[in-house]
Amino acid sequence: MITVNALGDTCPIPVVKAKNAIRELNGAGQVEVLVDNEIAVQNLKKLAEQKGYGFSGQQLENRKYRALFTVEENGVLENQAQEPKEAQEFCPCGNGRNVVVAVSSSRMGEGDEELGNTLMKAFLYALTQQDELPRTILFYNGGARLTCEDSPAIEDLKQMEREGVEILTCGTCLDYYGLKEQLRVGGVTNMYVIAEKMTQAEVLVKP
Amino acid sequence: MEEKIVFCKGGGCTAKLGAGVLARILERLPKQMPDKNLLIGYDSKDDAAVYRISDDTAVVQTLDFFPPMVEDPFTFGQIAAANALSDIYAMGGDVKTALNIVCFPESMDLNILGEILRGGLSKVAEAGGILAGGHSIADDGVKYGLSVTGTVHPARIYPNNQGRPGDKLILTKKLGVGIICAADRVHEASREAMREAVASMTMLNKTASEICRGYEVHACTDVTGFGFLGHLHEMLDGRCSCRIDAGRIPVLPGALACADEFLLTAGGQKNRNHVGPFISFEHVSFAMEEVLFDPQTSGGLLIAAAPGDAECLLGELRQAGLPAELVGEIIPREQTEIYVIGKEEGK
Secondary structure, eight states, X not given: OEEEEOTTOOTTHHHHHHHHHHHHHOXXXXXXXXXXXXXXXXXXXXXXXXXXXXXXXXXXXXXXXXXXXXXXXXXXXXXXXXXOOHHHHHOTTTTOOOEEEEEOSSSOSSSOXXXXXXXXXXXXXXXXXXXXXXXXXXXXXGGGGGGBXXXXXXHHHHHHHHTTOEEEEXXXXXXXXXXXXXXXXXXXXXXXXXXXXXXXXXEEEOO | OHHHHHHOSSOGGGGSOOHHHHHHHHHHSOOOOOOTTEXXXXXXXXXXXXXXXXXXXXXXEEEEEEOOSXXXXXXXXXXXXXXXXXXXXXXXXXXEEEEEEEXXXXXXXXXXXXXXXXXXXXXXXXXXXXXXXXEEEEOSSOEEEEEEEEEEOGGGOOOSSOOOTTOEEEEOSOBXXXXXXXXHHTTOSOHHHHXXXXXXXXXXXXXXXXXXXXXXXXXXXXXXXXXXXXXXXXXHTTTEEEEEEGGGOOBOTTHHHHXXXXXXXXXXXXXXXXXXXXXXXXXXXXXXXXXXXXXXSSOOEEEEEOHHHHHHHHHXXXXXXXXXXXXXXXXXXXXSSEEEEOOOTTO
């Protein structure tokens, strides 16, 4: 099961996140979406009804609701069946290796902190200049700061996102560091997806 | 760049409180001493208040402001102003003066505020009014709008609920701006769709309102936060029913496709919850249902015109370049209030 945290998101963002997670399932499975208002649950329900997914909604606590999608084997989103995923469609690395970059710290290497910060910024810039862009960049723990406001790498990351690179930041980490409102590029993800991306990578780069 | 991201968080009329919630609060306010010169107050849920000051003049007052729904501050100013001015036009009035209403974060670049106000002023000027002042407070988020004062002859007010069976319903702008702005926020609206939505939102309802003066118009309202069906429901006021031809509803390009991708607002769902029980859909697609519930920012006028006048009125509105359509007809009251009828598949 994939859990999507859409607490604090206004419509249509919970639906967009749910659609992405259902696509991520790539077949049968369940997607749980957490939202903070009942109207969002109703909008998610419309998605389920129109697409023929199983659906249940419940209130967990004050301002916390859970919407659960159950997708059958043949119940993937239509536009996934018809068109390739956006990331594959636009990714200039189309010929293919699944390169995943995992960024676990805002600094590169061990030693002087300031040097480490500079190196990480330079690394992410250098990444934009490669012939083969990664398919996914994962940010977790201290790395989560790099996708948030005041990160020196925002523009480089946005450029890569425009070029089809999937940019994902660990939601637990954003919560832990109180950065949830400051995310400025890419989407929020969870450990299930992080583990999956890493195990399915053909090349895993850890700066 | 950073400011722009903070600037736009899904605003416009989608930010309105739900009609159901609002009705309960207003009903609980103590009744005031009646004043015979208050021709239209909040009891009638009309677009603006109208107060008679002499036999041939009444003042029309309205106030409207909201958070940004587009990233460009100048455009936002234009849209917010066009939306506020629209309430005067929905009453059949002429715009006289306007006051700015501003909420703006102290930490934000004041040039952005300058652009918003410049956009607003351009629309007040286009309306033939004059900006006479305003009030601003420091706040967490940006909000902007106008308090507008206009005048109208007391005998020529367009109420929003006096439509009669037989009247034809005319809508003067395309629907779907809420959905397109929502899609734009998640970068899924095409540039073309957004361009047309912005052009629609910045257009004043002045021309439409002035053209109506030449015809027998029984009711008129502007379509905003409660969506087409929400405002239609208020127009029918529990006294009449109506039949809407879904095939003639003017819709912005891209809006149906975005609705099919579930790029929907919370406001649209609130509208569905509020007026859904009064509506019967026959052969209407999910996407079209959503467009009909979609909250509009600076939407068009919805006009109930006498049957003999409707075709000529429609013709003149179109001649003026408006995307007006004759979308339905008021009928005597039935158990169902609003029938929306589409085409059966394959016919």
